[in-house]
Amino acid sequence: MSEQDRSGDVDGTGPGGQSEDGAFGISQRVQETPPSGIRRFFELAEEAEDVISLGVGEPDFSAPWAARDAAIHSLEQGQTAYTANRGKRELRAEIARHVDAEYDLQYDPDEEILVTTGVSEGIDVALRAVVDPGDTVAVPDPTYVSYAPGVTFAGGEICQIPTTEDEFRLTPEAMAEAGADEADVLLYCYPNNPTGAIMPREELAAVAEFCREHDLVVLADEIYADLTYGQEHVSIATLPGMRERTIVFNGFSKAYAMTGLRLGYAMGPPEVIEACNRIHQYTMLSAPTTPQHAAIEALRSCDDEVDEMVEEYDRRRRFVLSRFEELGMDCFEAKGAFYVFPEVPGGDAEAFAEELLTEAGVAAVPGDVFGDGGAGHLRVSYATGLEDLKEAMDRIEAYLES
Amino acid sequence: MNERELLDLLLADARRSTEDLARMLDADEAAVDDAIERLEEDGVVGGYQAVVDWGEVDEERVVALVELNVTLDRETSYADIAERLARFPEVQTLQLVSGDYDFDMRVEGDSMREVSRFISDKVAPVPEITQTVTHYVMDTYKDRGVNFGDGDDDDRLSVSP
Ligand SMILES: Cc1ncc(COP(=O)(O)O)c(C=O)c1O
Numbered sequence: 001m002s003e004q005d006r007s008g009d010v011d012g013t014g015p016g017g018q019s020e021d022g023a024f025g026i027s028q029r030v031q032e033t034p035p036s037g038i039r040r041f042f043e044l045a046e047e048a049e050d051v052i053s054l055g056v057g058e059p060d061f062s063a064p065w066a067a068r069d070a071a072i073h074s075l076e077q078g079q080t081a082y083t084a085n086r087g088k089r090e091l092r093a094e095i096a097r098h099v100d101a102e103y104d105l106q107y108d109p110d111e112e113i114l115v116t117t118g119v120s121e122g123i124d125v126a127l128r129a130v131v132d133p134g135d136t137v138a139v140p141d142p143t144y145v146s147y148a149p150g151v152t153f154a155g156g157e158i159c160q161i162p163t164t165e166d167e168f169r170l171t172p173e174a175m176a177e178a179g180a181d182e183a184d185v186l187l188y189c190y191p192n193n194p195t196g197a198i199m200p201r202e203e204l205a206a207v208a209e210f211c212r213e214h215d216l217v218v219l220a221d222e223i224y225a226d227l228t229y230g231q232e233h234v235s236i237a238t239l240p241g242m243r244e245r246t247i248v249f250n251g252f253s254k255a256y257a258m259t260g261l262r263l264g265y266a267m268g269p270p271e272v273i274e275a276c277n278r279i280h281q282y283t284m285l286s287a288p289t290t291p292q293h294a295a296i297e298a299l300r301s302c303d304d305e306v307d308e309m310v311e312e313y314d315r316r317r318r319f320v321l322s323r324f325e326e327l328g329m330d331c332f333e334a335k336g337a338f339y340v341f342p343e344v345p346g347g348d349a350e351a352f353a354e355e356l357l358t359e360a361g362v363a364a365v366p367g368d369v370f371g372d373g374g375a376g377h378l379r380v381s382y383a384t385g386l387e388d389l390k391e392a393m394d395r396i397e398a399y400l401e402s
Numbered sequence: 403m404n405e406r407e408l409l410d411l412l413l414a415d416a417r418r419s420t421e422d423l424a425r426m427l428d429a430d431e432a433a434v435d436d437a438i439e440r441l442e443e444d445g446v447v448g449g450y451q452a453v454v455d456w457g458e459v460d461e462e463r464v465v466a467l468v469e470l471n472v473t474l475d476r477e478t479s480y481a482d483i484a485e486r487l488a489r490f491p492e493v494q495t496l497q498l499v500s501g502d503y504d505f506d507m508r509v510e511g512d513s514m515r516e517v518s519r520f521i522s523d524k525v526a527p528v529p530e531i532t533q534t535v536t537h538y539v540m541d542t543y544k545d546r547g548v549n550f551g552d553g554d555d556d557d558r559l560s561v562s563p
Contacts, residue, residue: 042561055560056558060558145563315411318425319425365561386426390422
């Protein structure tokens with residue numbers, strides 16, 4: 001059996017087909033981590049027929065052609081070797097230029113930027129680089145599904161900060177009440193998955209002040225930063241006194257529709273990026289090479305394509321919000337990412353989502369999957385063509401009337 | 403309402419209902435109707451047409467791209483020549499271009515014979531026209547932003563984080 005065959009197992013049967021109670025004692029950390037609720041819903045959706053999915057957390061566009069073309073060209077040139085641990089120097093320089101122009105963030109490409117295998121890897125190495133056993137990581141609730149498991153794998157404890165009452169934004173009051181003043185790290189994504197909420201400058205400044213006062217460092221997942229509507233994204237690292245206590249994560253998955261190419265980056269003060277790189281250089285060596293070529297081209301020449309995608313998302317967003325309003329499903333005005341987060345009638349999101357799937361043929365993820373704070377809500381992704389969105393909303397309407 | 407955005411929406415798909423356009427523009431339907439009427443009246447929007455892939459239709463349809471060279475004199479301008487040519491229904495597109503020739507003309511007809519006849523009988527004899535070069539279109543892959551290929555399949559998982 002080849003090496004690849006042996007390690008190609010993802011579904012719980014061990015090497016050579018042994019079951020979970022085979023030779024391996026599965027680690028405590030993994031046993032403590034429940035399988036993703038997304039997965040269960042995925043399986044349900046796969047079984048149903050004629051389903052329109054509003055459950056997809058990735059763009060429906062393909063990466064801009066110029067970026068794909070650059071990747072193909074690099075393969076034709078035989079550029080298939082590892083890159084520098086931190087990523088190609090040329091790419092880091094483009095990233096530095098890009099984040100300066102777009103977000104007023106200044107980072108040194110040599111010491112303060114690490115190219116990672118998706119933001120996913122960036123957050124994983126950062127958590128492992130800064131969290132000691134027993135440290136507490138505060139996260140908004142609801143939030144992206146990978147944070148709590150990531151904290152567990154790093155040996156930390158989670159402190160959840162309810163945001164449901166504040167239109168899914170963080171406030172110092174809710175942070176204090178949740179005990180986040182005792183936490184060591186704040187980890188969040190704004191624009192937010194699953195709610196589409198963003199943090200306007202003033203609210204963000206209040207959170208920054210809380211972090212300075214209580215000495216929290218911030219892991220800011222800004223992967224949806226380019227996808228805001230009618231309001232510019234503000235990075236917390238641009239606020240006074242925050243650069244030295246923040247790692248900013250961004251990547252190519254969402255804005256450049258490159259999810260499958262697995263490329264992101266982390267930016268922060270030299271000592272913490274060096275620490276992240278210490279893990280990355282041993283466990284990943286370098287982020288994949290071909291996507292790095294695509295990314296250089298994406299940053300150089302694909303601004304127009306990104307703008308067009310953002311405009312298209314915005315139209316769909318307005319369409320969906322207007323339809324939910326008409327259907328009488330309460331939905332706050334999400335201004336970021338590609339999600340809206342309406343309340344479900346009756347309040348039981350799991351039951352509603354399951355019925356919607358089986359009775360109406362529309363898949364959307366129940367908010368509970370993203371934490372207790374998401375209960376009673378549905379994550380509706382509008383990363384789907386307008387024709388399908390229209391049809392899906394019509395189906396929801398018919399279902400509500402039945 | 404942002405008229406430029408309305409134009410973008412119509413350019414992408416002119417068959418959307420006013421209701422849907424209004425939702426996407428966050429405007430009322432009456433305002434959208436007014437804006438469309440204004441665009442039409444002002445000549446900004448000259449018409450609405452389907453983008454047809456003739457390769458998929460069981461019927462012959464011939465498209466030719468014709469390069470035209472002309473000489474001007476004191477009495478005749480480019481616009482005069484263009485006006486004369488544009489009257490022919492066979493002429494689908496007529497543009498003055500920079501480079502080796504003057505006009506770029508797209509002609510459509512039901513057969514090669516018909517198109518050739520049109521060019522030799524109606525276009526070439528125009529006194530100011532000194533030369534015509536006709537290129538018959540053999541296959542169309544993309545027209546006015548619409549790809550005629552199979553398109554990209556959606557290979558995403560139906561539910562993902
Ligand atoms: C908030 C958030 N962070 C990170 C990721 C993963 O990003 P990447 O593809 O760069 O690993 C996602 C993907 O859904 C996300 O929603």
